[in-house]
Amino acid sequence: MHNTPPEEPNADPGQNNSVTEWIRNAARGDLESEANLFRRYMEPLARRAAGKLSTGEKIVVDGEDLVGEVFMGFLQTLDKGGWKQLQNRQDLWTILLTIMDRRITDMRRKKNAEKRGSGREQGESGIAGPGEAMDQRPMQSLPDREPTAEETAILQEEVRAFLQRLPDDTFRSIAKELLAGYSQAEMQQRLQLSHSTIERKVGIIRILFQQSLSTDS
DSSP: OOOOOOOOOOOOOHHHHHHHHHHHHHHTTTTHHHHHHHHHHHHHHHHHHHOOOOOOHHHOOOOHHHHHHHHHHHHHHHHHHHHHOOOOOHHHHHHHHHHHHHHHHHHHHHHHHHHTTOOOHHHHHHHHTTTTTHHTSSSSOOSOOOOOHHHHHHHHHHHHHHHSSSSSHOOOOOHHHHTTOOHHHHHHHHHOOOOOHHHHHHHHHHHHHHHHHHOOO
């Protein structure tokens, strides 16, 4: 890990207790706390990624997709009881930067291996192309047959519970549009929200949905 922990940007000492509480609750699988942490660290991590990626890399890797993958990796390890050293927001910031550094290093190793023609040298945390990581998450993993009435009722209750755990009504509206099959462009018109807002919140919703699947399994 970093020898000298980097200072968390725009750190507000008054928010320290909130972040520590979110960390504690997220370790217990609380989706709202996970969403709060993601919102708190998404922009600082995206700025950090922009500073680390070269111009050529930015063409291949979207910074916000990278942040989503970093945070998903963090949550998966947290859900398994990892990150024993995690006590406060400074620990969290250091962990997130370490995951990001490793993923960027893996990406570069993979690229160099492909240049040599082997394509064999890959880190287990390789980075997907723009939009790929988010779009391939199982938001609509439905069986081929028609569900029974009981299965439908269970699914409706799970969806209702997931929507209730989302941070606010805007998130819930976007999640309902996703479930209805609307594209991001259509959501932008229907909900009168900017493209960047839709894209950012869709990413958070998919991360939280993926995490809820991991928690339930």
